[in-house]
Amino acid sequence: MGFSRGEDSLRVGLSFNKSFLTQLVALRFARNGLHKAPLAFCPWVYESSATLMKMRPILVCALLAFVANLPAAEKFVTVKSLNALRPYLSQDGVKVRLAPGTYRLDSATSANFLEISGNNSHFDFNGVKLEVDTALIQKAKEESNMVFIKGNRVFLEGLSIETVGAKYGRHGCRAVSIVSDHVTISNVSMKLEGSYPYGYGSFFGIGADQSTLISPKKLSGIRVGGLNDQVIGCRVIMRCFGHAIFLRGAQHALIKDCYIEGALRKTDDILAEQSGPAFDFKFMQYTGKLIPAGEMTSLSEDGIRAYPDDPTINRRTQNIRVENCRVTRMRRAICLAFAAGQNAITGCEVTESERVGYHISSNTTVRDSRGDALYAQVLDISSSDARNADVHLEVLDSRKHYGNDLLAKINGTGHRVVLKESVAGAVPGDMTVELGSDRGFGEGRMKGPRAKKVQLENRTPASVLLQKPTEGCTVNSVGPVDDKGEANSVKRIGMEKP
Numbered sequence: 001m002g003f004s005r006g007e008d009s010l011r012v013g014l015s016f017n018k019s020f021l022t023q024l025v026a027l028r029f030a031r032n033g034l035h036k037a038p039l040a041f042c043p044w045v046y047e048s049s050a051t052l053m054k055m056r057p058i059l060v061c062a063l064l065a066f067v068a069n070l071p072a073a074e075k076f077v078t079v080k081s082l083n084a085l086r087p088y089l090s091q092d093g094v095k096v097r098l099a100p101g102t103y104r105l106d107s108a109t110s111a112n113f114l115e116i117s118g119n120n121s122h123f124d125f126n127g128v129k130l131e132v133d134t135a136l137i138q139k140a141k142e143e144s145n146m147v148f149i150k151g152n153r154v155f156l157e158g159l160s161i162e163t164v165g166a167k168y169g170r171h172g173c174r175a176v177s178i179v180s181d182h183v184t185i186s187n188v189s190m191k192l193e194g195s196y197p198y199g200y201g202s203f204f205g206i207g208a209d210q211s212t213l214i215s216p217k218k219l220s221g222i223r224v225g226g227l228n229d230q231v232i233g234c235r236v237i238m239r240c241f242g243h244a245i246f247l248r249g250a251q252h253a254l255i256k257d258c259y260i261e262g263a264l265r266k267t268d269d270i271l272a273e274q275s276g277p278a279f280d281f282k283f284m285q286y287t288g289k290l291i292p293a294g295e296m297t298s299l300s301e302d303g304i305r306a307y308p309d310d311p312t313i314n315r316r317t318q319n320i321r322v323e324n325c326r327v328t329r330m331r332r333a334i335c336l337a338f339a340a341g342q343n344a345i346t347g348c349e350v351t352e353s354e355r356v357g358y359h360i361s362s363n364t365t366v367r368d369s370r371g372d373a374l375y376a377q378v379l380d381i382s383s384s385d386a387r388n389a390d391v392h393l394e395v396l397d398s399r400k401h402y403g404n405d406l407l408a409k410i411n412g413t414g415h416r417v418v419l420k421e422s423v424a425g426a427v428p429g430d431m432t433v434e435l436g437s438d439r440g441f442g443e444g445r446m447k448g449p450r451a452k453k454v455q456l457e458n459r460t461p462a463s464v465l466l467q468k469p470t471e472g473c474t475v476n477s478v479g480p481v482d483d484k485g486e487a488n489s490v491k492r493i494g495m496e497k498p
C-alpha cells in the first residue's frame with residue numbers, strides 16, 4: 001500500500017474499530033441536538049475494515065474536516081436571578097440555565113407567576129429551589145399558576161418548588177400548568193401547602209358548585225392539558241387539598257417514573273374535635289350525611305386523575321399512559337375512568353388509598369401493577385357502560401384493612417380481570433370481589449349497576465359475589481363464589497404460589 005509511518009498509524013487506528021467514524025459523526029451531530037447523524041453523506045463508513053484500510057487518508061481527513069466544521073450546538077445562557085430569567089420565558093428557541101440556589105418568588109405581574117410562552121426552548125433548573133410565597137396565591141384575583149407553560153416544545157428540568165406559608169387563594173392554584181403541546185417536564189419536585197379547609201378530605205365538597213357549607217380553596221400539583229405532553233420523574237408531596245397530577249383535555253400524554261404522596265387521617269379523630277369547621281357544622285358532610293366513624297380519609301384529592309375534557313377548548317381527554325409511578329395516601333390513586341380512547345397503566349404501585357386504588361373504565365389495560373385494599377378497593381370499574389378493560393393486578397398486604405372489606409368492584413361488559421396475591425396471605429378471606437355492584441365508589445348514586453360477559457380469575461382467598469344484574473360471566477376463583485346472576489360459569493380453582 002505504501003503508507004508512511006503516520007499513514008500506517010491512522011490505518012491501524014481505523015482497523016481496530018470500524019465504527020470509529022460512525023461514532024465520531026454521531027457524536028458531533030448529538031452535540032447539535034440531532035438524534036441521528038446523516039450517514040447518507042458518508043455510506044462508506046459502514047464498509048468493512050478491509051475497505052477502510054484501503055481508503056486514502058485524504059478521504060478520512062475530508063470527513064474529519066466535515067465533522068469539525070459542523071455548527072456547534074447553541075450553548076446555555078446562565079442567569080442568576082428570577083428577574084434575569086423572565087425575559088427569556090417569552091422567547092423562542094432559547095436554552096437557559098438558572099444558576100443553582102434558592103430563589104424566593106414573592107412578586108408577580110399576573111396570576112401566572114412565571115409564564116413560559118416561547119416555543120422550542122429548554123430550561124435547565126437543576127439544583128434550583130423555588131420558594132413560593134403563598135401570599136401571592138391569596139392576592140390573585142383569578143385562578144393562579146406558579147409556573148404556566150403555554151409555549152410548544154418546551155423542555156423544563158430539575159426544578160424544586162416549595163410553598164412558604166399556608167395562605168390560600170379565593171380561586172385555587174396550580175404549581176405547574178401545561179396548556180400547550182409537546183411539553184416535557186422532567187425531575188421536577190414539589191412540596192405544597194396552602195388550601196382550605198385542610199384536614200377533612202372531601203367531606204365539605206370538591207368544588208364551589210357542590211358545597212353548601214364551605215367553598216374549598218384548592219392547591220393542586222401539575223395540570224396537563226396539551227397534546228403529547230410528558231411528566232417524567234416528578235415528585236409531588238401534597239399537604240393540601242387538590243389533585244397531585246391531573247389531565248384535562250390532554251391527549252397522548254405520558255406520566256412516568258413519578259412519586260406522589262398525600263396524608264391520611266382517621267375519621268374518629270375528626271369526630272373528636274371540639275372546634276373547627278367540622279365541629280361548627282355538626283360533623284355534617286356537604287351531602288347532608290354525617291361524617292362516618294371508623295374510616296380513613298385522605299386529606300388530598302386524587303394522585304393521577306383524568307377529567308373527561310377541557311370545556312374551554314372542547315377537547316376530550318384520551319389515550320393516556322401511566323408508567324412506573326407510585327402513589328400513596330391519596331383519595332383515588334390512579335383514575336383514568338373518565339378518559340376516552342386507549343389508556344394504559346404499566347408497572348405502577350398504589351398504597352393506602354382512601355376511595356379507590358385503580359379507577360378505570362373502557363379500553364384500559366393494567367399490567368405489572370400492584371396495590372393494597374387497606375382502606376378502599378384496589379380496583380374499581382364502576383360504570384356499567386365500561387367496555388373491554390384488561391387488568392392484571394397483584395394485591396399487596398391488606399390483612400390490616402380498616403373501614404373496608406371490598407377488594408374489587410367490576411361493572412360493565414367484556415372485561416378480563418386477574419387478581420392475585422403478592423405473597424401468600426396478603427388477602428384475608430373476609431374480603432369480597434363484587435360484580436354488578438354499587439358498593440365502593442359511587443355508592444348510592446349508581447342507577448342499575450350490571451356486569452355482563454366479564455372474565456374474572458380470582459387467585460385470592462376473597463369471596464366473589466355475582467349480584468342479580470350479572471349475566472354471562474366466567475369466574476375462576478380460589479375463594480368461594482355466591483352466584484345470584486344468570487347464565488354465569490363458576491369454577492373453584494386451587495391457590496397458585498405468588
